[in-house]
Amino acid sequence: MRQLVVIGNGMVGHRLVEAVRDRDTEGTWAITVLGEESRPAYDRVALSSYFDGATEADLRMPDLVTDDRIRLRLGESATSIDRAERTVTTSTGDRVGYDALVLATGSSPFVPPVPGHDLPGCHVYRTIDDLEAITATAEFARTGVVIGGGLLGLEAANALRLLGLEAHVVEMAPWLMPRQVDEGGGAVLGRLIDDTGVVVHSGAALSGIEADADGHAVRVRLGEDEAIDTDIVVFSVGVRPRDELARQSGLDLGPRGGVAIDTACRTSDPHIYAVGECASADGMVYGLIAPGNAMAEVVADRLLDGRAAFTGSDTSTKLKLLGIDVASFGDALGAGENTLDVVVNDAPGKRYAKLVISDDARTLLGGILVGDASAYASLRPLVGRELPGDPLALISPSGDGAAIGVDALPDDAQICSCNAVTKAQINHAIEGGACDIAALKGCTKAGTSCGSCVPMLKTLLSQAGVEQSSALCEHFTHSRAELVQIITATGIATFSDLIARHGTGRGCDICKPAVASILASLGGGHILEGEQAALQDTNDHFLANIQRNGTYSVVPRIPGGEITPDKLIVIGEVARDFNLYTKITGGQRIDLFGARVEQLPEIWRRLVDAGFESGHAYGKSLRTVKSCVGSTWCRYGVQDSVGLAVELELRYRGLRAPHKIKAGVSGCARECAEARGKDIGVIATENGWNLYVGGNGGFTPRHAQLIASDVDHDTLIRYIDRFMMFYIRTADRLQRTAPWIEAMDGGLDHLREVVVEDSLGIARELEADMARHVSAYADEWRGVLEDPDKLARFVSFTNAPGTPDPTIRFEVERDQPVPAGPVTLGMPALPTHAEV
């Protein structure tokens, strides 16, 4: 086997080993990795999330599969290279022979040699060790100063802020992020940063750091006579490639340092390659991860006799810093000759946008966006291209920059910059049969990293005339409504049967719950009975809503929001005894949070014994029927709205639907129950009830629209029965009533004809379906408690059923238990805050 030695186990060194392993299926290379840091590679790009609570384990890159072919030697650095002998000497004195050597040594932070730069209290910001040291110093600190107002400096300032310090940033240039944004953008950025409480000192030169009597850094001196008292100093003024090994062994270096490499990423010694931040490609040292990864792929390919080449990389950046959007792309600073700028500087709106265009005003060369970077995804691919229209319109606040047609883009424009996929490649994939986003992701990799290009992928699909397929997923070519028809017509009663006869494969998290819901709507018995149990998503499977730490919430039904004091007391007692966080929901009932899976049956036994039943907060089913007090108490009320709300909630409870259904009943037109914000809204009139349908809050709020007025009680119930069942039969998966009505041929008028006039002649059938549901209803939680088989699933571990999950921990907030530790929602081991 040939010997490959990799010096450096940072992000790029790690990627290199993975890439070699992926390609070297024959096992021709044995790999030794020397890593100076004591930890295996971690996500440096996401380093700052450490201060948001991410742990070392969260930052860890996916483990290398270490076997006889890979040796990871951590805490051991390379000290010299003998190019003639082809050996590397390590800090333990060991010598390792190589056939190929890769330098992936990264870079080190530059510390300006001002007086006091090495005092205790002075730090850099590059490794987990650095962050640990900063955290330790910060414990006794009140103020921190970051030297350097670039991208990393601002991250460091935010870190100090998160540690509870008053943070200052000192930038020598007259504005922040001078390498990415121009003066105008810098001014807006400065104001936005100011708003976050970080104090910015721009145009300020560091002249020295002073110590107290103990020799601890306490004062940062700026210029002649300005000073900031501080407890901690973080340097972030730039990095220097770690090219010392290359220097010692006589390899060629780049003009600004870094190991010089050719397009094969080879150094001046053909057995030695360099990748990542230590390499200088065509005189350029890249301080970003994407070019490093590209180099790693090139070297892996070359090691396996491929011909891949690294020919430079886009340094466009978009990031969210302290909650502020900043993006710069192409020739953002107009460094080329004869360029024209188009600028929108909206100082009060705290928004700055600039396009750099060619002097004939036809070609886009680059741009800067500060405060609102939504146009980034559509502007960046236009770099080097003819502008699709008036440049000002592209960035003016009223113009919708994000909506520039992709049709304006030429074929070789990059649509997905993360994965270097062009418009032609995407169109080609569409012609080749990719008919949805998932298929495009699969065959082109576009859209798989930061996701900002996905809207453009959609546009390309629809421009290519691809009907966005109504297929449920890769396993069924049918829409949900078609499956309802198949199931009703054939009487198929299990998922296995359905997929065997009408689908392909084994199903997934989309089709399984959808079919489970259809089977349940059509009267399939307990949702955890037999095979159905395996179809339910976790909420339905445990009849509770999963929370971010893996615990569940418990929501007993409180019809119409009406509850007796005794029942209220039971809820309080249960919550107290099981130490559950308790909150009144937006749906007029009470939610108990933080129950572990193995506690759910005991909790529910107490509730069921006291007369409660499942509130179906977990299901795509009827949630609540909100009520107002109505004629019983209210001086304006004209009908008994609480009575009707309770009746409706009990009638439709447990009914599975394409999406959740909410209802409301108000006792007069003052509408205190917000009924018109619900899928089904009923408002009392002097003569009866008005029925409204298709309202919702949520993502796209809609008001419900009137379909029947002044109807009596029985007619009202009939209409609602028909409406609900018609919805259940014909809506798409996860389509609420409003978009369902909108998408319907003939819209609301057609719906009114079906529901009120029975234009399709199906009213009897719909009512009969509902009658079946009402009579077959049984409380799902009681069903579980009475069935030992179902109960047996509520365990923490199969081999330790009562042992609580050790990862679940709580802390106390406002006198109640809440999940301990950080919210870690996001991408592990991938850049989360920057797209490159």
Place this chain on the structure above:
Amino acid sequence: MTVTTLTHAQTWVDACPADALLRERGAAVLLPDGTQAALFRLFDGSLYAVGNIDPFTGAAVMSRGIVGDRGGEPTVASPMLKQVFSLRTGACLDAQGVRLPTYTVRERDTRIEIAARPDGEVT
């Protein structure tokens, strides 16, 4: 929980009786070092185990995901944010570079046993 040590230094953990595991549904197993695995039996009886911690949220919930397939590859979807992972390799099919550890599983007599350490872990 029972821990059996075999001669070639593979430690097996007794997970459950073979008939306790529902087809197409997972169960969590507590391992001797305090870590957790998510154990699944598929429709054809085959067994798989991957790490139980969802790498996207840090919650120990993978065993509660829905199993299925993507293009024939057996998968489990995280119940939290729905990313899909290969049950064979542990690789996340929706995000490059994210991977769950995988564990060897075997059925002996009437019991299911799972390796105490993930596949490929240096010991």
